[in-house]
Amino acid sequence: MGLSKTEIFTDRQNQIALFGKVFGHPARVAIMDYLFKIQACVCGDLVNEIGLAQPTISQHLKELKHLGLIKGNVEGTSVCYCIDHENWMHMKKLMIGFLDQDILSESCC
Amino acid sequence: MGLSKTEIFTDRQNQIALFGKVFGHPARVAIMDYLFKIQACVCGDLVNEIGLAQPTISQHLKELKHLGLIKGNVEGTSVCYCIDHENWMHMKKLMIGFLDQDILSESCC
DNA sequence: TATATTAATCGTATTATTGCAATGAAACAA
């Protein structure tokens, strides 16, 4: 079908999948990398930094914003983006909880 | 277009995106959860455990195997799946390195 | 007011993903 059957999975599994999906595109990884590197808000030079067209970047930003990982503050004609540290921390906790399951797990083969 | 422009991103960013994508579906998260929970190899009862058809599970397993996160050992007519702990650790290191960027980053707004 | 700047949105072409019925392949049992 092309449609994920989210109803048969737990909320936690669906949430992990949502965050996984948002990091499932290198452009969004690159956007986050840049926001972390710059250590401040970025006023829309992401189009020059990353080599994609303005509507494409805008779309990726929208998805990151939709999951609450970044915020966009309007300043005049431009918009300043920065990381939502609190939401990032929550996401990080969830993802690391998933990734860290191996420390309790024995190797069997 | 529908085609990611991987060539304009770093290898690291593309790799993070690949792992992100594989966790971008709740069925694959559920498969990993189950493998960790069971603490042993699983011989094909994943179809019953997760509520998807056999070809669908097989396809998800293939993607996890392709990234090296699980191994499949043929045993008679059945196949036993288990986690590749070494590759999981490498993946985990990469992902946590990405997620942990916030500890060096100041909040600006 | 007219123009420029910035970024979101719309529309659309292209490609990817998801899900499953049907089929195939391999090992085992009778």
Place this chain on the structure above:
DNA sequence: TTGTTTCATTGCAATAATACGATTAATATA
């Protein structure tokens, strides 16, 4: 050999994601 079991593969339909040109909306500036 003839079924049976188990899982992979194929083929296809439906939906999602990616990318960008064109346009729109909002604000600033001359």
